[in-house]
Amino acid sequence: MAEGVDAGEVLGGSVGFLLSKLGMTSATQFAETLEPLGIDPRHFGILRIVEMASGQSQQQLGEALHIPPSRMVALIDDVEQRGLVERRRNPKDRRAHALHLTPKGRKLYDQALAIATEYEEHLCEGLSERERDQLLTLLHKLAAACGPAGSHPGMA
């Protein structure tokens, strides 16, 4: 860089700046590694929750992920059209849809999980096992100071 003006020069020493920068970069990169599967991190989040508890309604999911109902529609449409999730009629309440993973959905979820793990490894490849643990501990402490533990705000 000819002029020697580097944006990160001063703020490189700031935890907040680094966090925000790294967070955004890693989120973007993670989304890219997920792309071959045809899903993005939000779809992954949905698969994850449906996998944990089958039969939930869209709004229950939306609440867990802090996604407004009208947005859930399109998101569920996506994963349903890919044959990953089924909307079943709930006999107890026919207004609501009971969401279930299809076999294909479960398989893809497992793949996505593997990809996530792989990316995690890549991200931490410059760290020793001990450093990684330290980092996790420190990040958890920050999370405590930063605000009440909620789900990922990037969903909303």
Added chain:
Amino acid sequence: MAEGVDAGEVLGGSVGFLLSKLGMTSATQFAETLEPLGIDPRHFGILRIVEMASGQSQQQLGEALHIPPSRMVALIDDVEQRGLVERRRNPKDRRAHALHLTPKGRKLYDQALAIATEYEEHLCEGLSERERDQLLTLLHKLAAACGPAGSHPGMA
């Protein structure tokens, strides 16, 4: 991997997830602390670079911050309308604008810097001095693995 773990537990142990979540939260909170000044983090970034080197052109700034020229226009408009930055004719090249902080801009930049420092303190209040250094070191290592050091992607 244990069975029956819940979502937070699985991803709470992920550096990538935590980074992304904390990064987004801290960026949002920082933007909120800046709001009383009438600027957002991008304006702050502009003030910061203009402060470091007066007289640069919009495109030089845009290059440093990875902001396309067409976007710089609106951004500079913002800070100019608030009387923080001046677009001066550059006698050497009358196509380009030489950007300078106004006294008001300098004052506001100092305030913003103070706010940023304050927020940084708040963010790290759960950490000891030593832990904070550790964290910075670890984050820098991650940044190295994560990709070539560029400026903050949130600008673009």
Added chain:
DNA sequence: CGCAGATAGTTCAAGTCGAGAACTATTCAG
């Protein structure tokens, strides 16, 4: 039983925002 109000899901229209193409003014090379 039957009506009123709440609730799940959907659709739709409006608002926001960024990116890239096209345009003007100016500079520079030959």
Added chain:
DNA sequence: CTGAATAGTTCTCGACTTGAACTATCTGCG
């Protein structure tokens, strides 16, 4: 002097969200 390149600006397109309205159900109370 002329043509290509460059700084800045404008404008339009497309992507993305959201909140309000609409349908269909459900639930409670008289």
